[in-house]
Amino acid sequence: MYQAQDHAALVFAPKAETALGHAIARHLNQPLANLEERDFEDGEHKTRPLENVRDRDVYVVHSLYADKHQTVNDKLVRLLFFLGALRDAGAGRITAVVPYLCYARKDRKTKTRDPITTRYLAQLFEAVGCDRVAVMDVHNIAAFQNAFRCPTEHLLAAGLFVRYFADLPAIKAPVVVSPDAGGMKRARAFRDRLEAELGIPVPLAFMEKERSGGQLSGGLVVGEIHHRQAIILDDLISTGGTLRLAAQALREQGAEKVFAAATHGLFMSAANTQLAGGELDGIVVTNTVRPSKLENPVVMAKIETLDVAPLLADAIARMHSGGSLVELMAQSR
Numbered sequence: 001m002y003q004a005q006d007h008a009a010l011v012f013a014p015k016a017e018t019a020l021g022h023a024i025a026r027h028l029n030q031p032l033a034n035l036e037e038r039d040f041e042d043g044e045h046k047t048r049p050l051e052n053v054r055d056r057d058v059y060v061v062h063s064l065y066a067d068k069h070q071t072v073n074d075k076l077v078r079l080l081f082f083l084g085a086l087r088d089a090g091a092g093r094i095t096a097v098v099p100y101l102c103y104a105r106k107d108r109k110t111k112t113r114d115p116i117t118t119r120y121l122a123q124l125f126e127a128v129g130c131d132r133v134a135v136m137d138v139h140n141i142a143a144f145q146n147a148f149r150c151p152t153e154h155l156l157a158a159g160l161f162v163r164y165f166a167d168l169p170a171i172k173a174p175v176v177v178s179p180d181a182g183g184m185k186r187a188r189a190f191r192d193r194l195e196a197e198l199g200i201p202v203p204l205a206f207m208e209k210e211r212s213g214g215q216l217s218g219g220l221v222v223g224e225i226h227h228r229q230a231i232i233l234d235d236l237i238s239t240g241g242t243l244r245l246a247a248q249a250l251r252e253q254g255a256e257k258v259f260a261a262a263t264h265g266l267f268m269s270a271a272n273t274q275l276a277g278g279e280l281d282g283i284v285v286t287n288t289v290r291p292s293k294l295e296n297p298v299v300m301a302k303i304e305t306l307d308v309a310p311l312l313a314d315a316i317a318r319m320h321s322g323g324s325l326v327e328l329m330a331q332s333r
Contacts, residue, residue, distance in 0.1 A: 009320040010053060013061040014078060016070055020099070020287065020309060021061045027313030033058075035082070047082040054090035059316050064102035065266060067292045072102045076121075080128050087129030095132040095319060096125060099288035099308060100236075100264050104135075107143030122147040134315060136288055136308065137186075137235045137263035155315055156329050157263040157286050158190050160306045164284055165231060166197045170257055174198070175228040177221075178206040179246045187233045190261075194231075203228075207246050226254035236264035237285065240274035247279035257281045264289050265303070272296040 010033045013021020025032040034050040062079045066072045079096065086094050103117040118140075125133055126149060134153035138144040141154050165171050176194065178187035184206055195202040205223020230250045237243060237260070247258045258280055265285030275283065276298045283299075285291075286308045294300055311328075318325055 009057045009059055009316060010049075010051065011059045011061065011316065012049065012082070014047060014082070016067070016075060016078075017062050020063070020312075023307070023309035024061060024313045024316065027310050028317060037078075045078060045081075046085075047078055048085050049089060053086055055092040057093050057095075057320050058086055058091045059095045059097050059319075060086070061097045061099075061312070063099040063288050065100050065264075065289045067290060076102060076124075080124055083125070083130050084128035093131045094129060095134060095316075096130050097134045097312060097316065099136045099286075099312065100266075101133075101135045101138055101144070104144060105139045107140050107147070118143055119147045122149070126150050132319070134319070136286075136312075139235050153315070153319065153325055155311065155325070157306070157308065157311075158193055159329070159331055160286065160308070160311065161190065161233070161261045161284060162193045162197050164304070164306060165194060165259070165261070170281070171198075171229050171231075173200075173228045173256075175203045175205055175223060175225060175230050175255075177223070177225075177230050177232045177246065177250065178204075179232055179234050179242050181206055181208070183234060186235065190233050205230075207249060221249050221253045225250055227256055229257040230255040230259065232258065232260045234260070234262045236266055237262045237271065237283070238266045239268045239270035241270070243283075244274045244277065244279055251279060259284065261285075265291050265294075265305075267291040267294040267299075269293050272299055275299045275302070 008030055011025055012033045012035050015037055021032050035047055036050055037047045039045045060082060064072055064075050083094055083096060103121045107118040130150060132151045133148060134155060136155045137157055145152055176187050176191040178184045188204055191202050191204045203224040205221060205225060208220040232246050243260050250258050259282045260280055261284045263286050266289055272295055276296055280302060282304060283302045284304045286306045288308055314328055315325060318328060
């Protein structure tokens with residue numbers, strides 16, 4: 001059993017994650033640990049801790065997505081090298097806190113000789129000496145957990161969404177909608193928590209869709225929609241094509257209002273046009289990802305961003321002290 005040699009955990013965050021890192025540190029009532037990042041003219045880089053980490057319980061916060069300054073591969077390599085530097089510096093236990101985990105959607109072979117990048121990613125974290133990986137709402141939790149040999153923690157944004165929609169005046173007769181059959185387990189868990197919070201029955205529905213060659217088709221809605229406020233729940237939004245298709249079908253089935261809720265708002269360039277129509281009344285995401293490619297003011301006006309810093313800070317505090325993450329994930333209020 002690991003025994004921390006200092007009462008306080010050390011929390012690091014690279015400059016790409018400074019805002020979220022400082023917010024987490026404030027909630028922990030401690031400063032963010034100091035590190036040095038250097039970029040070299042040949043494109044190489046290094047990151048090293050500027051504090052003694054020997055035998056300490058160390059947490060590195062880094063969300064792995066592309067932005068205007070670094071590709072997803074840049075961020076991944078920087079994180080891996082820093083985790084390795086912490087191991088070489090004698091850190092007692094190293095936890096990578098990765099709110100958005102890259103390459104997690106490619107968890108199985110869909111074509112002959114396809115890579116299974118989720119598994120390769122896990123091997124990279126383990127190779128540099130990472131003791132534990134904590135993420136938020138991965139695409140496929142079973143595949144994520146099976147890929148890693150080191151301990152993993154899967155944090156949920158469902159409680160944040162429950163609080164938001166329970167307090168939203170427009171929500172009188174909600175229905176929770178999964179954009180496909182594969183997301184039903186996630187949607188059902190959210191529906192159960194929202195139902196308990198509101199104290200009224202909340203039906204569940206799902207969409208039947210097909211994807212071929214990157215094109216979406218189908219729009220059959222299975223469930224009770226008419227005169228209800230639909231909440232489409234998903235793990236992430238990329239181009240917005242799935243959302244637009246789902247929202248359009250829900251409108252045609254008599255939905256009074258249509259909202260979308262997704263933990264990770266990647267918002268690729270196509271989202272600027274896909275989400276600009278009147279199908280959606282609102283889009284709720286968290287700040288695990290900063291939407292650097294979103295430029296359309298019409299789309300941006302629809303978006304509400306929920307802060308995950310308190311949740312991540314609480315999770316780090318519980319991991320450090322041996323507290324229960326199951327209890328944390330069960331909290332709605």
